[in-house]
Amino acid sequence: MTARTPLLAGNWKMNLNFDQSTALVKAIAIGIRDFSGVEVLVAPPFTSLHVVRQAIGDSSIYLAAQNMHWEKDGAFTGEVSAQMLIEAGCSHVILGHSERRSLFKERDEMINYKVKSAVSAGLIPIVCVGETLEERENSWTFDVIRNQLSGSLKHFVDEKNLPVSTILAYEPVWAIGTGRTATPEQAQEVHVFIRNWLTETFGKNASDQIRILYGGSVKPDNIKALMSNPDIDGALVGGASLKPESFMGIIKF
Numbered sequence: 001m002t003a004r005t006p007l008l009a010g011n012w013k014m015n016l017n018f019d020q021s022t023a024l025v026k027a028i029a030i031g032i033r034d035f036s037g038v039e040v041l042v043a044p045p046f047t048s049l050h051v052v053r054q055a056i057g058d059s060s061i062y063l064a065a066q067n068m069h070w071e072k073d074g075a076f077t078g079e080v081s082a083q084m085l086i087e088a089g090c091s092h093v094i095l096g097h098s099e100r101r102s103l104f105k106e107r108d109e110m111i112n113y114k115v116k117s118a119v120s121a122g123l124i125p126i127v128c129v130g131e132t133l134e135e136r137e138n139s140w141t142f143d144v145i146r147n148q149l150s151g152s153l154k155h156f157v158d159e160k161n162l163p164v165s166t167i168l169a170y171e172p173v174w175a176i177g178t179g180r181t182a183t184p185e186q187a188q189e190v191h192v193f194i195r196n197w198l199t200e201t202f203g204k205n206a207s208d209q210i211r212i213l214y215g216g217s218v219k220p221d222n223i224k225a226l227m228s229n230p231d232i233d234g235a236l237v238g239g240a241s242l243k244p245e246s247f248m249g250i251i252k253f
């Protein structure tokens, strides 16, 4: 098995002004200066990407956007392309977050276009999947996850090839922003399911290398237990990524 470098990613959602963003990034940059063995990423709102890129300076923090459109340019009012994100300094983009799926009606088909477009532009996609509470209570979790994976990655499934830099994130919807984290066992169980799906679909080599993050109420006090599972390769953190103390607590798990 290949050793997968843990990735701790902060999804800021629609939070933080320029000053707060700059202060947070500078604190993280100082916090990780003498720290190795993990990758750290922040995903600010579109309007802050440029200032955050400048605040990152020569620190190793990666910059991600929280969404993008699949077309390169054109009449798409309110949208931003992969090329624009690269110009703003992004290396990664979060796609198919459950808030995009539920609040903005993003379907797997759209997410598939976005993942394909991100990869061809040279961005690393962080593709999110996860079941709702109702789906879990009806024992539909694995069906939902399988459908989301095969739909959101359809282009790559058809090609039988997914770049190994692709990152997946398992985020049970019932655990996001609720303070109710999946237990490490619940998370590991779904991560194993995703890992097996990767092996069946893209082969063992890809499956060994692709990182699967857990997301949903990750905090400094539950990260260690989550990360002690072999198939949990990092975390996608919302609320606890907005303050240097809590995000650093997670990074230094």
Ligand code: PGA
Pocket (backbone or CB within 6 Å): 011, 171, 175, 176, 177, 178, 179, 215, 216, 217, 218, 236, 237, 238, 239, 240
């Ligand atoms: P949370 O959000 O950590 O606030 O639960 C996670 C996410 O939505 O990525």
